[in-house]
Amino acid sequence: MTIRIGVIGTGAIGEDHARRITHVLSGGHIVAVTDVNRSQAEAVVARLGLDARVYDDGHELIKAADVDALLVTSWGPTHEEFVLAAIKAGKYVFCEKPLATTAQGCLNIVNAEVAAGQRLVQIGFMRPYDRGYQLLKQAIDDNQIGEPLMVHCAHRNPTVPESYITSMAIVDTAIHELDVLRWLLNDDYKTVQVVYPRRTRNRFEHLADPQVVLIETHKGVRIDLEIFVNCQYGYDIQCSVVGETGIINLPEPQSLLVRSDARLSTAILTDWKQRFIDAYDIELQNFINGIAQGRIEGPTAWDGYAAAVAADACVKAQESGQIEAVVMAERPAFYNQ
């Protein structure tokens, strides 16, 4: 059984997912594409050699009888609309981040999905599909370190462009940890605080870099998350979970151990695209396999909502300098499993 997929939005990430489904993964077939710029959609069809119809409009594509599932990879502000339409059409939909541009928008999707009575939406948080995070999760769930008490994390980029502003440290950068740590700890956030260390001189005047996000979860776990987007030396994701009897660290990406020039060293990545490249493959394959079996299991609309609420609280904390509460709607029983 091959899942027939339509792609709404054929920009960089949309094209990459179409390539992945067509040339790398198993069980999916791109049958329909659309983009606000129709010629862009046509170009992708040509480049990838797709056997897919080009639609003028996302809603038309969603309704197409030969489309089983959707990829929403269009401009962020359009996500909510297309995801709601997909739910209405009773079709599975994989939506890239963000699920919606506001927490309320995410909640609208949550409510629609609950009303539909069936999980249809997967949000494109790929870190839970990273093997390193999966090893962390498994070790925690296997009680290898007792209960988690603290998490020390860092998210570092070599540089960012001048357009990157202080709040993006939360909504573009920390958002990945805000998502993956909930899943890792099976927990929710209670309060957040942001402190500003001395600034690096290797940045633009307008940007506070680095920042430290301090989080308390409902279970009492304390998380410190360093965000440093002009660290110069590389793209580096660190995560260390301190439990009652031991500590586990996210593995470094695989690299040769080299002895040369008076150094014993391994490589650090410099391009973020390399870091989670396998996770994107596994994530989408998992979505396709889930549809084939009638139940998708990846990050939910609720997860998208929770990350949005946490990010809002962090941005507020950036501005207030205070400890801010993370206030969420009640979780529908629908999302317990």
Next chain:
Amino acid sequence: MTIRIGVIGTGAIGEDHARRITHVLSGGHIVAVTDVNRSQAEAVVARLGLDARVYDDGHELIKAADVDALLVTSWGPTHEEFVLAAIKAGKYVFCEKPLATTAQGCLNIVNAEVAAGQRLVQIGFMRPYDRGYQLLKQAIDDNQIGEPLMVHCAHRNPTVPESYITSMAIVDTAIHELDVLRWLLNDDYKTVQVVYPRRTRNRFEHLADPQVVLIETHKGVRIDLEIFVNCQYGYDIQCSVVGETGIINLPEPQSLLVRSDARLSTAILTDWKQRFIDAYDIELQNFINGIAQGRIEGPTAWDGYAAAVAADACVKAQESGQIEAVVMAERPAFYNQ
């Protein structure tokens, strides 16, 4: 374009490759299977949900008009016959190790392929598809350590069954290094020697374990390869290349770094099947992609022959205690590219 594949031999490895092509990889479709035990082939079709015809005979399957390419995963002594038949039929064929049970058998395949005037055969040496070995190869080819001068390797298993005899240290175990090191160094073997260290007491009386294989290549590189198949502690593949200006080591498999019980540690695999699991996927995907583009690029029939000749010399050296020459036929220009 989907490559239609027939599988000859549906034992463990044949079934696993069929699963891989059907549920993991892209671009291939299993349309035909056969096994000396027909019910076994039928069971695999059922288990994997294949849309494939079951043939009574490998030769019949090879000739089938709707079969574009073959997987030969039958009993070793039948490989030569089926590969030769595939070449005769002008079809691409992926043959699991060994290509043939004798060096002469391998040479027969080489000659047939040369006569056919086109590369049709890929032998199932998966290590060149391991990312770690690929990083080693790339570093050497990029001249990061100057010319390679020495290679220190180890191939260790936790235990082997009583049926494992001394010569199997070469033909079943060292054979993987004999293959991958030629590729890695872009070199051929000149002489081999085997020395026997003190034996471990954790083995059967009849087995000399560990062993050290000492190899000299045509370019003068010296390789020492430790084979230790009852090392108790894990399945561990080590490879360190010493060049004129630096040394590179095969990466350890990815693992959590753990602090617990007064140790700072990472895991060592104990099951060899885990070690190269990704390499099998990449290997077969590469074969399928190659066919789609009309040119396969994986390990050749000549590589199968070269490994067989080297293994024969090592077994001779095991018995003689002497330095033995590795004498190969002249390499057909066909295999230069």
Next chain:
Amino acid sequence: MTIRIGVIGTGAIGEDHARRITHVLSGGHIVAVTDVNRSQAEAVVARLGLDARVYDDGHELIKAADVDALLVTSWGPTHEEFVLAAIKAGKYVFCEKPLATTAQGCLNIVNAEVAAGQRLVQIGFMRPYDRGYQLLKQAIDDNQIGEPLMVHCAHRNPTVPESYITSMAIVDTAIHELDVLRWLLNDDYKTVQVVYPRRTRNRFEHLADPQVVLIETHKGVRIDLEIFVNCQYGYDIQCSVVGETGIINLPEPQSLLVRSDARLSTAILTDWKQRFIDAYDIELQNFINGIAQGRIEGPTAWDGYAAAVAADACVKAQESGQIEAVVMAERPAFYNQ
């Protein structure tokens, strides 16, 4: 030239320093000892084979004409008195932690030393003599990572006895980091905050463990210091300095790399006495060598005062749950060099 040293207090640490000076180090000779328990002092003389006179009283010993320098290793509440007496006698004095039991007591010593017009006091903070911390300091001073922006630290013990109470996480444990980080960063503390993660169940009811101390320095560096004194797995001191262009980590103590039982591992210490054993030797040798050259250079009375003030602020922050200011007297120019 041999420095003639008198020891005030021959308990565990006093005896160990006497042993060190007599049997390990060069240039010092123990000529006088005293203890509130005279028989204890006599026993140490016998055990170590010292050629030393036993005094009934510390003040008498301080005045002895053949005593060039003092070690104050008596009960903490007596330190201030003996150090002040040593300064009055114009003699060098090495005082174990704490310099005094209150910040004011430390300040009294500072003022006396300033009045004396010469550096006479060294406080027994040994971490600056640890080779690992010296490598960190040198790398920072050599500008290898640009300006330090953040420091991530941990101080972990396997267990503590029931007598250990929550404030001791500061005054007995964090005190070492409060000292060494000022020296490492060449900076002073501005504010401190203490947060309490979920408690480990491997502790006594009365103890909050772990704790996280959050510090801001005058230069703006942000320090997070995890204190976890029942971590079970070992005695583990971590320090990672994040600078503008790179990150440096305190080295792990030297250990064999072992492959066994499916783990690749090094040992973690479990006994804190092993961790800084070399640093104690270097610290005291440095004190002796300094006297021989007429100028001691180790941690000063001011450093003892600064650590005391910081610890007081942390204890206040433990209780208030607020960010607390670290308010110090003005630093005498005497301590600038």
Next chain:
Amino acid sequence: MTIRIGVIGTGAIGEDHARRITHVLSGGHIVAVTDVNRSQAEAVVARLGLDARVYDDGHELIKAADVDALLVTSWGPTHEEFVLAAIKAGKYVFCEKPLATTAQGCLNIVNAEVAAGQRLVQIGFMRPYDRGYQLLKQAIDDNQIGEPLMVHCAHRNPTVPESYITSMAIVDTAIHELDVLRWLLNDDYKTVQVVYPRRTRNRFEHLADPQVVLIETHKGVRIDLEIFVNCQYGYDIQCSVVGETGIINLPEPQSLLVRSDARLSTAILTDWKQRFIDAYDIELQNFINGIAQGRIEGPTAWDGYAAAVAADACVKAQESGQIEAVVMAERPAFYNQ
């Protein structure tokens, strides 16, 4: 009790040992020095501020009544003569490598010491005093890896001067492993073989570099020792012992772990003098302490002889290309303990 020591030969190593005893170690006092160049001896006395008499002649110094023990750090060819004289005088003597320039010369010393009926001689092999090697030894003796079966070693220097010739790879370089491995394994060598890998181009025409020394011990342990004295990247000593149940590796020298410039790295030493600097201190302190207790326990004259015999066999194997036997005199019971 202070041991009064006379130094014969005040070149670089002699001066360094005198400095060590005077300014770093405990329990020894340099009371006498001599050198073929008297002004050199006088200069050392002045530079180090020694309270020592300068003798015109080593034999005169050996006989001096106020000299308890000797350091022989003169030109190699004079060692045998001075050590024999020290034995005759019944005085303890620490002799730098080589004990004598021939195996026979070493045997003469062995015989003299046996005749004297007391251990008087310690040879300056410092590696057994290196903490890393001591950890290896302890792990083996504690049966942590079962019986040792193989040892993989490397001895690498960044470069050597043009005066370094092929045989020096044995007598100057491998000699350290020839000594330390006997001690480590508590074993003796049976045969040796030398093979020549492809030569590095970063060397002089006359020098075969690298070389691999293959050794079989009496217990059957197989050792491969890579000697590579123009490896460019650093001074690097590797030793990995493969036992029946696990593998232990000599620790890397302590170094900061650094993240910078897209590398995660530690430093490799480039100057051999840094590598065993602590071992020299411990070695001499151990010699002094041993004398104070009437029994020295460091490397013996027999160890010096054994290393000389092994080196002779290796040089023979360099020239013959054959496996050469290591033939030693019978070990006097005197050296069993």
